[in-house]
Amino acid sequence: MQIVTKVAEMQDVCRKLRLNGRMLGFVPTMGALHAGHISLVRRARAECDVISASIFVNPLQFAPGEDLARYPRTFEEDCRLLEAENVDVLFAPDAAEMYPQGAVTTVSVAGVGDRLDGASRPGHFTGVATVVAKLFHVVSPQRAYFGQKDAAQLAVLRQMVRDLNFHVELVGCAIVRDPDGLALSSRNKYLSSMERARALTLHRALRQIEHMIASGERRTAQLIAGGMEILKTADEVRVDYLSIVNANTLLPVTSAEAGTLVAVAAYIGTTRLIDNLLVA
Numbered sequence: 001m002q003i004v005t006k007v008a009e010m011q012d013v014c015r016k017l018r019l020n021g022r023m024l025g026f027v028p029t030m031g032a033l034h035a036g037h038i039s040l041v042r043r044a045r046a047e048c049d050v051i052s053a054s055i056f057v058n059p060l061q062f063a064p065g066e067d068l069a070r071y072p073r074t075f076e077e078d079c080r081l082l083e084a085e086n087v088d089v090l091f092a093p094d095a096a097e098m099y100p101q102g103a104v105t106t107v108s109v110a111g112v113g114d115r116l117d118g119a120s121r122p123g124h125f126t127g128v129a130t131v132v133a134k135l136f137h138v139v140s141p142q143r144a145y146f147g148q149k150d151a152a153q154l155a156v157l158r159q160m161v162r163d164l165n166f167h168v169e170l171v172g173c174a175i176v177r178d179p180d181g182l183a184l185s186s187r188n189k190y191l192s193s194m195e196r197a198r199a200l201t202l203h204r205a206l207r208q209i210e211h212m213i214a215s216g217e218r219r220t221a222q223l224i225a226g227g228m229e230i231l232k233t234a235d236e237v238r239v240d241y242l243s244i245v246n247a248n249t250l251l252p253v254t255s256a257e258a259g260t261l262v263a264v265a266a267y268i269g270t271t272r273l274i275d276n277l278l279v280a
């Protein structure tokens with residue numbers, strides 16, 4: 001696996017990878033890789049001729065006071081994992097390479113970018129959209145793979161791709177969970193064993209809502225109340241949002257139909273976790 005840290009070199013390497021009509025797949029990440037990330041890489045490997053990944057902890061998507069400084073960084077181990085999946089090229093720039101002094105242009109996705117995590121973390125999705133737009137320009141993949149775990153992010157990026165005419169197909173991949181249901185996240189590393197047990201409440205609340213829907217309840221006010229009952233049972237779980245929304249616009253809906261997004265965000269101690277389900 002080739003490891004590239006400079007934009008110009010990455011553009012050159014990716015241009016060569018795409019030669020002869022080869023399909024280039026791309027998996028952007030912030031590193032601290034786990035089986036969720038690897039599932040994206042495997043899907044890309046299965047569907048594309050050549051694949052690239054990136055590791056970049058993007059300062060632009062962290063607000064002051066968030067966990068940028070302590071975000072887990074496991075670069076050597078990440079490289080080993082990506083190498084084992086036959087990734088062709090890894091892009092791992094530093095912040096100065098991605099945002100040279102004087103860079104001021106950002107990509108802001110109005111509306112959808114201000115909902116769910118965009119409401120709780122103002123500016124977050126502008127940071128995400130800006131870095132993904134830049135990465136798309138550097139890599140020019142035909143397909144890019146993102147986790148359904150970050151459902152709001154996927155909605156924001158789909159809107160950006162449409163609005164800015166990026167010539168890339170976004171592929172959403174299923175959430176990978178631990179056997180007990182906890183969605184894998186690099187931030188799970190922050191949890192003590194007690195907190196990890198409490199974190200399962202997010203999954204339980206979603207399962208409760210799923211169960212209510214399967215039993216015929218479609219009214220979202222009732223479904224949210226049912227999920228909140230579960231979330232309230234756990235000590236030291238502070239709910240940021242539990243919302244039932246249109247998966248594309250992220251606007252609240254009154255009735256949960258097939259494809260509706262049920263999304264939850266909560267703080268377990270100081271760790272903010274998210275999880276979601278798509279109504280079947």
Ligand code: AMP
Nearest residue numbers: 029030031036146147149150175176184
């Ligand atoms: P991150 O490194 O957190 O920015 O995530 C990089 C990509 O991996 C994003 O597209 C995430 O949605 C995806 N991802 C993270 N956790 C999971 C998971 N548990 N299952 C599937 N995809 C995931």
